[in-house]
Amino acid sequence: MSLPHAILTALLEKPSSGLELTRRFDRSFGYFWSATHQQIYRELGRLERDRLIRALAPPVPARGQKKEYEVLPEGRTELARWTASAQDPKTMRDPLLLRLRSAAVVGTDGIDAELRRHLDLHRRQLETYRAIELRDFPPEKDSMPDRLQHAVLRAGIDLETFWVEWLERTLTDLSAAPSGLSSPSGD
Amino acid sequence: MSLPHAILTALLEKPSSGLELTRRFDRSFGYFWSATHQQIYRELGRLERDRLIRALAPPVPARGQKKEYEVLPEGRTELARWTASAQDPKTMRDPLLLRLRSAAVVGTDGIDAELRRHLDLHRRQLETYRAIELRDFPPEKDSMPDRLQHAVLRAGIDLETFWVEWLERTLTDLSAAPSGLSSPSGD
DNA sequence: CACTACATGTAAACGGTTACATGATTCA
DNA sequence: TGAATCATGTAACCGTTTACATGTAGTG
Numbered sequence: 001m002s003l004p005h006a007i008l009t010a011l012l013e014k015p016s017s018g019l020e021l022t023r024r025f026d027r028s029f030g031y032f033w034s035a036t037h038q039q040i041y042r043e044l045g046r047l048e049r050d051r052l053i054r055a056l057a058p059p060v061p062a063r064g065q066k067k068e069y070e071v072l073p074e075g076r077t078e079l080a081r082w083t084a085s086a087q088d089p090k091t092m093r094d095p096l097l098l099r100l101r102s103a104a105v106v107g108t109d110g111i112d113a114e115l116r117r118h119l120d121l122h123r124r125q126l127e128t129y130r131a132i133e134l135r136d137f138p139p140e141k142d143s144m145p146d147r148l149q150h151a152v153l154r155a156g157i158d159l160e161t162f163w164v165e166w167l168e169r170t171l172t173d174l175s176a177a178p179s180g181l182s183s184p185s186g187d
Numbered sequence: 188m189s190l191p192h193a194i195l196t197a198l199l200e201k202p203s204s205g206l207e208l209t210r211r212f213d214r215s216f217g218y219f220w221s222a223t224h225q226q227i228y229r230e231l232g233r234l235e236r237d238r239l240i241r242a243l244a245p246p247v248p249a250r251g252q253k254k255e256y257e258v259l260p261e262g263r264t265e266l267a268r269w270t271a272s273a274q275d276p277k278t279m280r281d282p283l284l285l286r287l288r289s290a291a292v293v294g295t296d297g298i299d300a301e302l303r304r305h306l307d308l309h310r311r312q313l314e315t316y317r318a319i320e321l322r323d324f325p326p327e328k329d330s331m332p333d334r335l336q337h338a339v340l341r342a343g344i345d346l347e348t349f350w351v352e353w354l355e356r357t358l359t360d361l362s363a364a365p366s367g368l369s370s371p372s373g374d
Numbered sequence: 375c376a377c378t379a380c381a382t383g384t385a386a387a388c389g390g391t392t393a394c395a396t397g398a399t400t401c402a
Numbered sequence: 403t404g405a406a407t408c409a410t411g412t413a414a415c416c417g418t419t420t421a422c423a424t425g426t427a428g429t430g
Binding site: 019037042066067 | 408409
Binding site: 002008009013030032033034079080082083084085086087088089090091092093094095096097098099100101102103104105106107108109110111114117118121122144146147148149151154155158159170173174 | 281287336349
């Protein structure tokens, strides 16, 4: 149940229409939460129905007309409650790691190329995050809200760094000293 | 579409019944792919229907009776195909990071406790993984399948290490030098 | 016989993904 | 007026989660 709270957060930062939200979820918001426009419109409908948000000055409530939303006090209360509530981290579920494990059984043909492709993608993402950090968080003078947002961005940076380093090490590891080739031994 | 392939991998490593698979997905398999018994039974049914796996020696094919499965050649082929195929990494979606971002808007009350709780959970998980590494991958002599499995475990270790370090830094960062308190400025 | 552990399932609700539909606005 | 873009929405499907149902085997 995180999408509604992601939308509440985004709307508190800045009242927006569905399409504007979609764009924000494709950009800055996207580095810790992604959502498509279909998800967003559906959720906006629910939040409005539940009186957590409301449409701002609806001139003509018709299809194809822009509709801006703002958060109601009940929405802010609910978001504050959810933000401080206890929620366990999810157990991992990563397809790439699964594929590495399966490669141990069915052979490693083609895995190298895929690892290198991922390495390239993560390197690019890391560069993007670093550029955002330089632009949005210059050294010194972090107010508390800034410090929180900076911490979130840093998580993205550190996570990409982890992937880059792990992929580099794994690629080295797999190419070096072929002791037991593609096919597993007990087969 | 990863669950069927996770099951194929697990069954190739060792033919199992549904309940045995459930237990394996709670243990070693769980550190890169989790699944509940409901998911597993449904998927076993589909894989059997599609002739990628088959039941081993069904003595009494009745409810409440144990049923072991093994992978058919078609299943192995499909797994090898999927393993080497191109699949982009998913965009991040982490509730804790979202909550930090929302805390920048609705205030940080209660967030500290939650960060410390997560830090503790990640430290424990890290210890668990390190124990597994010591037990299953003693230094030297890694055959290729071992090397792959070791790389997967190391990803788990490195990921938990990232969380521990990021949480430690973030906690320090939030407690030090309160320049702009709980409430954001532009509000 | 009751109780527990083992073992396999069914059903409902929900979130995310993909494809498609519809209306409004702008501009050539 | 036709095309492109902005903007909001519907529908179908699929995977995950949660709760519940059913049957078997072993033990006191």
